[in-house]
Amino acid sequence: MVQATALPRNEVGIDSALGILKQRFADRFQTGASIREQHGHTTTWIANQAPDAVVFPHSTEEVAEIVRICAEHKVPVIAFGTGTSLEGHVNAPAGGISVDLSQMNRxxxxxxxxxxxxxxxxxxxxxxxxxxxxxxxxxxxxxxxxxxxxxxxxxxxxxxxxxxxxxxxxxxxxxxxxxxxxxxxxxxxxxxxxxxxxxxxxxxxxxxxxxxxxxxxxxxxxxIPEAISSARCSFPSVDAACRAVMMTIQYGIPVARIELLDAQSVGAANAYSKLDLPEVPLLLLEFHGSEAGVVEQAETFGSIAEEFGGQDFAMTTSTEERTALWQARHDMYWASLGLRPGARGISTDVCVPISRLAECVTSAQEKADEMGLLAPTVGHVGDGNFHTLLLIDMDNPDEVAKADEFVGWLNDLAISMDGTCTGEHGIGQGKKPYLAKELGPATAYMAAIKRALDPDDIMNPGKII
CATH class of the missing domain: 3.30.465.10 (Uridine Diphospho-n-acetylenolpyruvylglucosamine Reductase; domain 3)
Structure with a gap:
């Protein structure tokens, strides 16, 4: 695992807050080791930093009460949703209280x-x-x-x-x-x-x-749209697929979804989701609109795809066929793990201007190959955002070091292309080193806002700034 920086603990304050919260919330206050570890868990390679306790509020007023108690004793408070974040967002580097909001679900x-x-x-x-x-x-x-x-x-x-x-x-x-x-x-x-x-x-x-x-x-x-159609099209290269995406966006087709799977990802999807797609780069698309409109949009895309070597173009308005394709896309994390059983999947994302997308994706694939890393790529390429999933043996220090080097290189590459180190994963702990590179002096103003609103740094400390 990649070690996360620990912050100084306020032991006296934590002990005081725990005593008050335990009395106030009874069985909705938990300190068991397994539940604390679960609430420090991150779906990434950053080491677990568990909170000292987990509290389950039912209302805004109860959240406010928890925060007031923690503020009085200068104890960290970390909000927790479902634990699906990817950059160490819910870790507790200074200990404190995890506020699990799952029971506020009305x-x-x-x-x-x-x-x-x-x-x-x-x-x-x-x-x-x-x-x-x-x-x-x-x-x-x-x-x-x-x-x-x-x-x-x-x-x-x-x-x-x-x-x-x-x-x-x-x-x-x-x-x-x-x-x-x-x-x-x-x-x-x-x-x-x-x-x-x-x-x-x-x-x-x-x-x-x-x-x-x-x-x-x-x-x-x-x-809900009157009609929905989906389309898929295979391409000779990732570069060709990305250029088709650029032309589609520039042409003004109101595409609702346009997703890229590289050849490795298509192979994984075939095995996991029982599909039979050509194992070359693939675009999946969805169109929303009228009955006639979604057919016209798909056909227009098909014509664009031909210009970039697109093959095996297929369109469907069948709900069952659409659902199967998009379920395969959403299952890509689990499917990709099948490419190297026993490996840990380390997901990272960047986003670049769409004019630089083909270059960025291709460079990332070449770099991964050069470093000997297995790194299937998928992306929300309609807005220049893509994800690389590194399949790593976490017991191999050399592989872990290579993966860390690759992630840093990819973030730097995206920033150099006027892009961002994260299109949607967020900063958390994992991407903190790249925020200053991307935004420079602006991060000082972020820090000033943080100090003004949270002078004791109790709100999810150690993240972003």
Missing amino acids: ILAVHSDDLDCVVQPGVTREQLNTHLRDQGLFFPIDPGANASLGGMAATRASGTNAVRYGTMKDNVLALEAVMPDGQIIRTAQRAKKSSAGYDLTRLLIGAEGTLGIITEITLRLQG
Whole structure:
């Protein structure tokens, strides 16, 4: 494992806070080793740093009470959703209290006429979409994992639909949050736009729990499209596939999803999901609109693909066929592990301007081959974002060192191309070294905001800044 930096512990304050919280929350206060380890667990290679206790609040007022107790005793507070984050976001490097929001999972209101809803942070995206289906509505942000909406807001999540519907920052209208002093605030109303003061909503989205704990979210919704079609097309190279993506976006086709799988990923998907796709780079696409519109969009893409050597183009409006293809895409992490049984999958992501996408992906593949690393690649390439999954023997120090070197090299490459070290994973602990490289002096102003709002650094310390 990659060791994470430990921070000084406030032993006296932690002991005092634990005693008060145990008395207040009884069986919703847990200190067992396994549950603490679970709440320090990260789906990556960063070593586990468990909290001292886990508390399960049921309301915003209870979250505020927990934060006030911790603030009084200067004890760290780490918000926890479903634990699907990838960069050490939920580790507790200074110990403290993990606030598990999973039991705050009520859908509070759906305003179908206004295309919005209000939810607690423990609601998952699948839970929300199941609830909305009968009303002809859906929430489009789809990061793959069945993440909690609070966690998705905190990490500024994205996913396969981002090319058409944007990311969490584009789909959150307002937040309720508990700030580091225990004060409950609301950042905005339900209006679709506002010029009222600083945009605190966007400040908290992507702050990864370092400025406050999100306790309620007002979300934009979309109407379920009249028709949906999917298409797939194979290409002779990743470069050709990426260039087809660039042309598709530049042509103005309103594609809802456009995903890349390299040849290794296609092979893994065939084995895991029982498919029979040509084992060459593949694009998966989805189109939303009218019955005639989705067919026309798919056919237009097919013509573009031909210019770049696209082959085996196929389109479908069958729900079963579409579901099978997209389920295979969402299962890529597990499928890729089959390429090297027993290996650990280390996922990293970057995002570049779409004009640099082909160059960046190709360079990443060449670098992985040069270093002898097995690194299947998939990506939300419609917005220039891709993921490389390094399959590593964690008991081999040489491999771990090579993987660490590759991740650093890839982040530096993306930044050099006017891109970002993370399109959607967030910074957490894992990407901290690259934030200053990307943003330079701007990080000093981030630190100033953190100090102003959280002078005792109790909110998820050791992350981002």
